Amino acid sequence: xxxxxxxxxxxxxxxxxxxxxxxxxxxxxxxxxxxxxxxxxxxxxxxxxxxxxxxxxxxxxxxxxxxxxxxxxxxxxxxxxxxxxxxxxxxxxxxxxxxxxxxxxxxxxxxxxxxxxxxxxxxxxxxxxxxxxxxxxxxxxxxxxxxxxxxxxxxxxxxxxxxxxxxxxxxxxxxxxxxxxxxxxxxxxxxxxxxxxxxxxxxxxxx
Numbered sequence: 001x002x003x004x005x006x007x008x009x010x011x012x013x014x015x016x017x018x019x020x021x022x023x024x025x026x027x028x029x030x031x032x033x034x035x036x037x038x039x040x041x042x043x044x045x046x047x048x049x050x051x052x053x054x055x056x057x058x059x060x061x062x063x064x065x066x067x068x069x070x071x072x073x074x075x076x077x078x079x080x081x082x083x084x085x086x087x088x089x090x091x092x093x094x095x096x097x098x099x100x101x102x103x104x105x106x107x108x109x110x111x112x113x114x115x116x117x118x119x120x121x122x123x124x125x126x127x128x129x130x131x132x133x134x135x136x137x138x139x140x141x142x143x144x145x146x147x148x149x150x151x152x153x154x155x156x157x158x159x160x161x162x163x164x165x166x167x168x169x170x171x172x173x174x175x176x177x178x179x180x181x182x183x184x185x186x187x188x189x190x191x192x193x194x195x196x197x198x199x200x201x202x203x204x205x206x207x
Contacts, residue, residue: 062091062098069101078109096136103128103141107148122148139165139174146178150185159185 060068069084085102089095103125110121125148132141146161162185165178 060087062088062095065091066095066098066101069098069105073101073105073108076108078105078112081105082109094135096132096138096141099128099132099135100138100141100144103132104144107144122152139169139172143174143178143181146181150181155185155188 065084065088069081069088072078072081072084082102082105085098085105088098089102092098106121106128107125110119110125126145129141129145129148132138133145142161142165146158146165149155149158149161159182162178162182165174166182169175170179
């Protein structure tokens with residue numbers, strides 16, 4: 001009797017097992033098919049295009065910030081140039097070129113003379129020119145610093161910058177321009193004194 005019951009159980013298990021495998025297989029296929037299917041259709045998502053300009057930008061390196069700043073300078077967008085060169089210096093604080101270009105941007109922005117602007121652009125430019133000189137002895141920075149000091153009527157300080165350029169690079173473009181600037185500096189400084197002395201001599205002679 002027990003043998004009959006055991007045989008009947010084995011037969012029933014063998015009959016039902018293929019149906020269970022087929023059922024489980026179909027269930028798993030349906031499950032993974034649901035996982036693979038996109039939640040939203042890939043086409044027709046026009047609203048997302050409006051958000052494309054707000055995507056987080058990729059990191060920009062030093063050279064790209066420098067290039068971007070030069071483009072702003074070319075378009076005379078000096079405040080944007082200041083922003084770009086500051087970003088460049090965040091990437092490479094020891095770049096004399098970036099310090100020089102930032103100083104130039106500051107000075108150019110100040111020379112615009114916009115009403116109501118109380119920013120000390122010339123002071124900021126001087127700081128960056130001197131930083132460029134300290135980092136890599138940039139001759140363009142020395143020349144621009146000399147011209148800036150000359151414009152601010154700090155002529156003796158300006159002469160030192162022009163004289164240094166003439167000492168280290170007299171035949172270069174910067175040396176030739178420094179010589180012209182130095183001659184004008186000396187003339188503007190001493191000519192009024194010569195005229196004043198001549199006037200005094202004439203007055204004393206007339207007496």
